[in-house]
Amino acid sequence: MTETIKNKGVNLKTKNFERPIANLNKETAGTTTKALNTLLANEYAVFTKTLNYHWNVTGPRFHSIHNFLETQYRDLLEIMDNIAERVRIIGETPISTVEKMKAAMDIDETNGEALGSNEMLDDLLFSHMKIQTHLKEVITNDKLFENDPGTEDFLVGLLQKHESMSWMLKSHLD
């Protein structure tokens, strides 16, 4: 049964609500989505790198770094899922193809086979710091969150997650 037939003759109180977030206008939703999609693409870049290093790390610390990076890429997968779903909650569409991810990311890919374990962890930490900077730029744009404190809170939570992941990476290098 299509929506049209199902709702025929029914006066839905919510029929003029364009999106699941109250009072969020189209322009702000568009700007927030652009920021979230860039973030999603960068998370995808770091996720792929982390997986790459999990596979290709060698040396005396192999076992611990291999396992550590597994927990990190699993966390990044969950982060990506949450960002894409936040875009849906805003009422927009997340980037959903590898091609579009590649076009939107501004974190460079690296060849894991050519790096030593400390260079891998250093590159990951550098990437997480870049995401933190991007997140702070978005979070401090107060105008964006006047009618969308939920997304602001979501991004602050994400920043905390990246700070924690950065701490764990940095602790391996100190």
Ligand SMILES: [Fe+2]
């Ligand atoms: Fe694995």
